[in-house]
Amino acid sequence: MHLGERILEACRAKGVMVTCAESCTGGMVAAALTDVAGSSAALERGFVTYSNAAKVEMLGVSPETLAAVGAVSEEVAVEMAAGALAHSHAQVAVSITGIAGPGGSDHKPEGRVCFATAAGDDVSVETQEFGPLGRDNVRLAARDHALQLLLTALDKTP
Structure with missing residues (x-):
């Protein structure tokens, strides 16, 4: 079963919906979910916040955090998930x-991607070093990893 289908199934079983806050993937996670028929029962909305201004305005990411550690950081990933x-x-x-x-x-090499999941007070964050696979492959790897993290977070959700 495709990851999107498994996420949809988990959302239906638990009566919850998901949201995505995406930067470097530009909506690819939301697109993967909406590829599945019936995804409106699982995906509440998605945020594509490519610029720092969008992260601040749409998700409430702290300008101070962005200034201190930059957009590609676990701190910003956590604030993005909480803001979503x-x-x-x-x-x-x-x-x-x-x-x-x-x-x-x-300091921040090509292929570094930071992820966070949030479900109530349960927040997880991690960084993956995909390496210089090329833009398309890094984005695909990040999409797939985010979908897996979403499924894991759903599994832990009561």
């Missing part, structure tokens, strides 16, 4: 922020 929950009617959120490439720096 606060600005939606969903019960579970996933966020993605990263460097898809080309480029990057020694």
